[in-house]
Amino acid sequence: MIHRPVKNAAFRSEALDVTRLRADFPILGRRINGKPLIYLDSAASAQMPMAAIERMRRYQMEEHANVHRGVHSLSEIATNAYEDARRKVRLFLGAREDREIVFVRGATEAVNLVMHGYGRAFLGAGDEIVISALEHHSNIVPWQMLCQEKGAILRVIPMNDAGELLLDEYEKLFSARTRFVALAHVSNALGTVNPIAEMIRTAHRHGAPILIDGAQAAPHLPVNVQELDCDFYAFSGHKVYGPTGVGALYGKAALLEKMQPYQGGGDMILNVSFEHTDYNEIPFKFEAGTPAIAAAIGLGAALDYVGAVGLAQIAAHEHQLLSYATELLAAIPEVRIIGTARAKAGVISFEVGDVHPHDVGTLLNDEGIAIRAGHHCAQPVMQSYGVAATARASFGLYNTLAEVDALAAGIHKVKKVFG
Amino acid sequence: MADARALYQELILDHNKKPRNFGVLADANRKAEGHNPVCGDHISLSLHIADGRIENIAFQGQSCAICKASSSLMTSIVKGKTVDEAETLIREFRDMATGKLDTRNQQHHLGRLSVFAGVSELPSRVKCAILPWHTLHAAFESVENATTEK
Ligand SMILES: Cc1ncc(COP(=O)(O)O)c(C=O)c1O
Numbered sequence: 001m002i003h004r005p006v007k008n009a010a011f012r013s014e015a016l017d018v019t020r021l022r023a024d025f026p027i028l029g030r031r032i033n034g035k036p037l038i039y040l041d042s043a044a045s046a047q048m049p050m051a052a053i054e055r056m057r058r059y060q061m062e063e064h065a066n067v068h069r070g071v072h073s074l075s076e077i078a079t080n081a082y083e084d085a086r087r088k089v090r091l092f093l094g095a096r097e098d099r100e101i102v103f104v105r106g107a108t109e110a111v112n113l114v115m116h117g118y119g120r121a122f123l124g125a126g127d128e129i130v131i132s133a134l135e136h137h138s139n140i141v142p143w144q145m146l147c148q149e150k151g152a153i154l155r156v157i158p159m160n161d162a163g164e165l166l167l168d169e170y171e172k173l174f175s176a177r178t179r180f181v182a183l184a185h186v187s188n189a190l191g192t193v194n195p196i197a198e199m200i201r202t203a204h205r206h207g208a209p210i211l212i213d214g215a216q217a218a219p220h221l222p223v224n225v226q227e228l229d230c231d232f233y234a235f236s237g238h239k240v241y242g243p244t245g246v247g248a249l250y251g252k253a254a255l256l257e258k259m260q261p262y263q264g265g266g267d268m269i270l271n272v273s274f275e276h277t278d279y280n281e282i283p284f285k286f287e288a289g290t291p292a293i294a295a296a297i298g299l300g301a302a303l304d305y306v307g308a309v310g311l312a313q314i315a316a317h318e319h320q321l322l323s324y325a326t327e328l329l330a331a332i333p334e335v336r337i338i339g340t341a342r343a344k345a346g347v348i349s350f351e352v353g354d355v356h357p358h359d360v361g362t363l364l365n366d367e368g369i370a371i372r373a374g375h376h377c378a379q380p381v382m383q384s385y386g387v388a389a390t391a392r393a394s395f396g397l398y399n400t401l402a403e404v405d406a407l408a409a410g411i412h413k414v415k416k417v418f419g
Numbered sequence: 420m421a422d423a424r425a426l427y428q429e430l431i432l433d434h435n436k437k438p439r440n441f442g443v444l445a446d447a448n449r450k451a452e453g454h455n456p457v458c459g460d461h462i463s464l465s466l467h468i469a470d471g472r473i474e475n476i477a478f479q480g481q482s483c484a485i486c487k488a489s490s491s492l493m494t495s496i497v498k499g500k501t502v503d504e505a506e507t508l509i510r511e512f513r514d515m516a517t518g519k520l521d522t523r524n525q526q527h528h529l530g531r532l533s534v535f536a537g538v539s540e541l542p543s544r545v546k547c548a549i550l551p552w553h554t555l556h557a558a559f560e561s562v563e564n565a566t567t568e569k
Contacts, residue, residue, distance in 0.1 A: 033422070355484070356482065356483035356484055356487075357483075358460075358483040358485075358544070358547065359427070359483050359484045359485070362423045362426075362541065362543070362544060363423055363424065363427070365423060366422060366423045366424055374457070374459065375459050382459075388459040388461070388481050389459050417424065417427050417432070418427075418432065418435075418436075418484075419432070419436075
């Protein structure tokens with residue numbers, strides 16, 4: 001197939017009316033270095049639509065008080081708004097009950113919560129934890145900490161050159177001592193979509209509970225935790241068009257109930273005396289202290305927005321962006337795309353000859369193009385490709401094919417500078 | 420905001436492409452490693468110092484163009500200089516890169532190194548340029564290798 005850049009067809013998309021949607025994101029109107037901002041770093045953090053910004057503003061101006069404590073009206077209003085946000089997260093993930101949704105700071109805290117609440121309570125010396133070769137540091141380091149503390153052992157699912165996990169090897173990693181599996185749904189460094197439905201079934205066949213790190217999947221793919229039957233699912237608000245400082249952990253009620261609390265403090269208790277403390281019910285048992293109320297409510301509004309646009313449509317649109325970007329970049333001599341899995345979402349990692357990714361990023365920034373350059377908090381992934389870092393463009397619902405053209409043009413300029 | 424392209428000048432691109440003094444000194448008596456954990460830049464310096472003078476110096480590592488060119492130029496310029504002279508350059512380079520030294524209007528000894536003045540306007544890249552100089556400073560402070568120079 002011969003491909004011509006779609007210049008002047010700026011916002012053409014079969015799946016979404018991107019021109020209209022872009023107007024919902026005020027930040028997309030700004031300029032960087034005198035050029036219109038081309039934001040290709042949504043995998044690091046997505047931009048927020050006006051609806052979510054406005055909802056947080058309204059909360060702060062009209063509804064703010066502490067939650068779960070006041071007898072006064074405002075506290076009740078705030079509590080209702082906060083719990084309403086929890087219900088929205090529950091619907092977004094397809095969970096059965098609201099109490100299976102724990103608000104956390106983000107995916108990182110969610111993994112740490114499970115490591116402390118489940119791992120420290122139920123794993124011991126010689127027990128094995130299975131993770132994969134393409135995890136983000138936040139789904140590696142907590143498990144290493146647990147291994148260090150308990151003498152447990154980390155097993156790593158290997159991947160092929162394309163960045164796909166080897167399912168046969170995965171199956172072989174299980175032993176009588178396998179007690180837990182922690183796995184990314186989508187790789188942030190490569191974009192690989194793991195076949196988690198199948199991998200969850202495998203874990204369960206071996207009697208191991210499984211946590212899915214959905215930080216990179218939640219913005220791109222419809223998720224239903226009941227259909228998937230995963231035991232835990234984690235994501236960050238700021239990657240699904242919500243604010244920073246909030247995210248969610250889904251956990252099956254039966255598991256959450258038997259887990260240890262993660263932090264101690266207010267809100268997570270029923271009765272405290274100096275002799276004894278009764279912990280609150282789930283999910284409050286895991287939400288010590290005053291939560292990020294405004295952020296949670298903003299996340300609820302962001303999920304409403306995503307729901308209204310439609311995750312299936314967003315996925316289709318991003319797929320189009322990704323295929324187009326893959327085609328354009330692959331056609332540039334000396335550009336090497338890193339991560340060529342058959343199933344990918346949202347992300348394209350690449351190298352430009354031997355130009356260091358930071359130089360690529362700095363020069364693209366001159367053109368107003370924001371990409372990520374670095375190890376993407378996935379150093380083991382970088383090591384398996386023999387690189388220290390890559391350049392990464394990632395897509396959100398608001399990106400256009402014309403922006404992909406600009407990226408390709410920018411890469412040509414980088415090559416010219418480096419001759 | 421700075422125009423980053425202006426920083427990627429001939430001199431910097433040339434030193435990136437053909438780094439001078441690239442390698443490891445067999446007779447080194449001072450060594451230091453420099454890491455920039457944020458971006459993964461890594462360089463190692465090896466020096467031969469005699470009577471307070473840098474007789475020879477080499478660097479190796481994996482880094483961006485700014486860091487590599489800065490390392491290459493640094494090694495070319497400090498070779499033959501005394502440790503004290505090099506310390507002055509370290510100070511001046513750091514001040515230039517962080518915008519405290521205006522190379523056009525203030526006195527300095529940086530010479531060709533002033534091509535890096537532009538990094539002061541690219542906060543995310545300042546560390547890339549400074550890394551080799553920090554590493555040089557660390558090498559001066561490092562314990563002399565006992566195997567040589569005795
Ligand atoms: C796959 C994956 N997991 C976890 C995280 C951590 O998310 P946060 O920093 O929001 O806790 C990220 C963020 O980059 C990610 O991409």
